[in-house]
Amino acid sequence: MxxxxxNLLFGFAPRxxxxxREYVDAIFDYQLVMVNAKAGTGKxxxxxxxxxLFKQPLTYIFNPVQESAMGFRPGTQSEKESIYHQPLIDALLEINENPAQCVYNEEALVNEAIRxxxxxxxxxxxxxxxxxTPLFLRGTNLKDMTIIIDECQNFTVQELRKIFTRVHDSCKVICIGHSGQIDIPAAKSGxxxxxxHFRSQPYCKILTLSKNFRGELANWADSFQG
Structure with a gap:
């Protein structure tokens, strides 16, 4: 359905x-949604x-494409990875959720429990x-959850296979990417x-989002073909 x-979808539905709207409806209607969307489209x-709204855990999968440098930056693993959580944090704030209270961060939770x-x-x-991250998914099962794979264009075929082959049918999967902004060698993007590969499957919907709501400058920058 x-x-x-x-359902006002936290105030977004009328706008x-x-x-x-096709994207949102597809998320409700299909097990797997893959959207090729420009920056600033609200994806x-x-x-x-x-x-x-699904009232089940959300697993937000991100790919630290600069992971080789992460070990050399100051801070704990959580602190290093947190820069990749920003799209999730921004989205939660848009729906009036407090990220500090709803996003799992073991170190922060321990400190909060002590406090x-x-x-x-x-x-x-x-x-x-x-x-x-896909680095820690080997041997795991993904079931009874919503899964968002963000910046999907920066995952290799092997990394996406690792994720998809762990998904049970009790999950919804939303793959979000932009084929025009690939940060890994383009030939490696999965x-x-x-x-x-999924286009012909009845449980999958492939979509595009083309309107960048950030403004004229962002739209013009995205149109550059060089």
Whole structure:
């Protein structure tokens, strides 16, 4: 079933373009949605908003494409990885969620439990977003959750295979990418190849989002063909 007509989707529904409405409805109607979307189209925000409505855990998968340098930067692993969580954080703020209270961060949770003098279980009660990298998915099962694979164009075929082959049918999967902004060697990106691989499957919807809402400068920059 598509998004109900009386569901305002945190205030976004009345303002959705036809493309965005098709995207949102597809998230409700299909197990797998793959969207090739320009920057600033609202792709991550709308995906997170839908995930909130599903009332099940959200696994947000990101790929630290500069992982080789992460070990040399100061800070803990969580602090180094947190820069890749920013699209998720921004999306949560757009739907009036407090990231500090709903995004899993073990170090922050331990500190909060100590500060409040309560158990870890108590501070975990409001957590529903779990950022992960594909580095730690080997041997895991992904079930009974919504999965967002963000910046999907920066995942290789092998990395996407590692994710997809761990997904149970109790999951919804939203793959978000932009084939025009690939930060790894383009020939290694698995985004477009996997879109073509899944295109004929009845449980999958392939979409595009073309309107950048950030403004004239951002749109003109995205049109550069060099």
């Amino acid at each position: 598509p998004l109900a007509e009386n 959705l373009t036809a493309e965005q 991550t925000t709308l995906a997170v908003a839908c995930a909130k 409040r003098k309560v158990s870890m279980k108590r501070v975990m009660d409001s957590i529903w977003c779990y950022p992960k 985004f477009v190849p996997y879109m073509e």
